[in-house]
Each structure stands twice: as structure tokens, then as C-alpha cells.
Amino acid sequence: MEKLISDFSVGLFFWQSLVFVALILLLRKFAWKPILNAVNAREESIENALNSAEDAKKEMANLTASNERLLNEAREERDALMKEAREMKADIVAKAKEEAKVEGEKMIAGAKEAIEMERKAAIVELKNQVAALSIDIAEKIVKGNLAADDKQKALVNELVEEVNLN
């Protein structure tokens, strides 16, 4: 211990303190600050890059999910539209059929009526013509037969009989 104290060199202590404090100050200005700043900046940028990569990944996942959802929605909509169209088609066809049926029936009914009317008119015409013809014939016969009495009698009878028959 005594030797340690007697060997203690004040000069060495002085220079060591001086040089070392100067070294700290110089290194702080020219080395440690720039180095630590650079290292910090790099670490920050790495962290930021990692974070943004993570965000991008999440966004990507979100995007994929929303795409999937949109696709599904579109598919569903398409299916609904198709179904609706099919239904509409069936409806239209059914309606058309119904209308056609009704129309046809109406036409048939009209035709039947017209036929009936024509028939009736034809019958009336026929009757009229038969009556006129009958009168004509009757006139001719009357003209021919009225010359003889017996014949007149016979004709009247015949006519009466005929009328009775009617």
C-alpha cells in the first residue's frame, strides 16, 4: 500500500484525466452521436418497414376477404336474377296460354252464334221461298183447276188436309 502511494504518479494522473476527458468530448461529437443516431435511425426505419409490411399484409387479407364477399354477393344476385327471370318466363307463358284459351273460346262462341244466326236466317229464307213457291204453285194449280167444280172441291180438300197436317 505504501509502495502504491509512493509510486503514484501525479503527472500520469494529470495527463490521463486531461486526455481522457478530451477523448470523451471529441468522441461524443465526432463518433458516438453520429453512430448512435445512425443506428437509432436504422432501427426505427427497420421497425417502420416491418410495421408497414404487417399493415400491408392485413390490408391484403382484408382486400381478399372483401373480394370474396363481393364475388359471393354477385353470385347470389345472379342466381336471384336467374330465378326471377325463370319465374317471369313461366308466368308470361302461362298468362299467354290463358289469354289464348279465353280468346279462342270467345271466338268459338262468336262463330257458333254467327252460325246459329245464319242457320236461322237461312231457315227463314227457305221458309219464305217455300211459301212463295207454294203460292206460285198454288196459283198455277188454282188457275188450271178452277175450270171444273169437282176438281175445285178436290183441291180445297187437299189444301184443307194439308193445312191440318201442318
Next chain:
Amino acid sequence: MTKKVFKIFVLIVFSLSSLVSFASAESYGHSDTTQVKKSIREEIKETIAHHLQDSYIFEITHGVSFPLPVILWDGGLHVFSGSAFHHGEYTVESKGNFYKLYHGKIYKTDSEGHIKYDEDHHVQNEKPVDFSITKNVFVIILMSAFLLFLFSRMAKRYANNMNPGGAAKFLEPIIIFIRDDIAIPNIGKKHYKKYMSYLLTIFFFIWFLNLAGMTPLGIGVTNNIAVTFALALLTFLITQFTANKNYWGHIFWMPGVPKPMRIILAPIELLGVFIKPFALMIRLYANMTAGHIVIMSLIGLIFVFQNYFATGAFFGLTLFLSILELLVAALQAYIFTMLSALYFGAAVEEHH
């Protein structure tokens, strides 16, 4: 790639360290082959002491050296070259005063260079205030310049490129480790930023100096108590000056204990304030000094035993301990930084 280069670098450094220390110790052994065993032991002891001591010349390897400036304050400024002492053989005259280097220390003497002793064989001569750029100071300045160069260059790379490149590939994980595993858990997210500069500087400073101490240059700076004292003092000062009310409250008026206990606890806590940085100082100093002494002693033992078996065994052991010391170099830097952070954390802890 960088890892591999670093591995190779470390291997080269510490194998060189072992070999050169070995070689320098060997030269001691050879020059004194005629001497008896005891004197070899003395030589080894001196070599180790010399290795741990500060010096006024920078010795790159045995015989290759350059002088450093000696700066003394003794009623005026005295500046001269460290080589003027000629390893303590010459008395140096400066502005009418005479100085002599004796056992690594500068003493004021008369013109003849006489050293006076008291009865316990302690030197009685006056010691001038020594502000010399010694080997340790030189290494501290050099290492600081190197750290400044290394890290400011690294910082510049970030200006136009977000990714680490070059040395940053190796250093950035350490910086992030200090931030995430030392500063934030101990100080908390709210306050850690203002201590980061200190923690980073002290970690790399201690670690690099510890590693430099393992090179064959013998520049162990962290095994000097003045250096560890300066570092610990700074931790102490920062702790006290950034402390909040809560911290002082815990020292002088401990909440949650009975009142008489508070009075007893106050001096103990106050003592703790000083013991903590003191332990920091001693821990780093003792660990680094012990490591150097053990490794040097093991190499020395090769020359004590002087046979092939011992050479192999102690060389292997030295190698093993060198690897261990590499770990200790980083570990001590880590512990110093970690404990500093812990003390800062206690100083800024919020009331809970």
C-alpha cells in the same frame, strides 16, 4: 470474413507477445550465464518490475528506443529529453537545478547527483512535480488518437450508408451491446442517453489499452494505479454530479427503515459512495498487474529451470494464460463499464 481477419490479428499479436517477451528474457539469461541461480531470479524480478514501471524513453524492443520529453515543475518549468538521464547514469542540469533518475523516479539532487537515504533505506531527496510525457502518457495519447480516428471514420461511413461497413461490422455490435445490455438495463430508458458517451469511451479505452498491454511493446497502461484512479474518479464525479434527490435521500435518510437505523446507515452508505469507485480502481489495476506478473513469471521460470521439459511446459502454460488474459482484457473493460452504469443507474433512479 472480418471475424476471420480479427482472429488472425489476435493470434499474431499474442504469439508475438509471448515470443518477444521470451526473447527479451532470454537475452537476460544469456548475458548472465555465469551467475548462480539466485541471481537469475533477481534478474527476473527486476525484469518484471521494469516491465511494469513507467519510463522516460519509449523502448520498442531491446535496444531500439526513442526518448520522450521530461516536463518538471520545480519553481519553474523544466523541459528536457528523457534520454538525458542515460538510464540514470547521468545527473541532468536544468536552469540551475540538478535531477537524477533513480529506480524509475526523478529526484532533485546536488550537482554530484547524490541520493540520500534514511535508516529504512527510503530516498530522502525532494521530488519535483512531474508532468513528463512518459511512456504511459505517450501510449494514452496514441491510443486516444487511434480511437478517435477509428470511431470518427466509422461514424462517417454512416453518413451516406445505413449499413455498417469495414470496422463498423465488428464494432457496431459491441456498441449496441453496451447500449442494450449495459446502459439501458442498468440506467433505464429515460436517462441512459446522457451516459452513453462516457460508457462507450471508457469501455473501448480500457479494452484497447488492455489489449495493447499484451503486445510485446510492454505498454501496460491499465496496470498503473494513477490511470485507474483517474478513470474511477471520473465515474465517481459523474455519479455524484448527476445524482437526483432520491439518491441522496437513500444515503443520508434511508427510507423504509426505523429512525435509529437511519442514523447508523448514513455513515455506512456515505462510506459506500467512496468504496464503490475505489473498488473499481483497485479491481482494474490489480487484475491487469496480476496478469502481467503471472505471465512474466511463467516465462521467467523457463530460465530458472533451464531444461527442455520445463521450457515446453511453461511455454504452454504461458500460451494458455495469454489466452486467458485476452479474455480478462475484455472482461475488465466490461466490468468497469457495467459497474459504472450500475452506479449511474442508482444515481438517477426514480422514486418508487
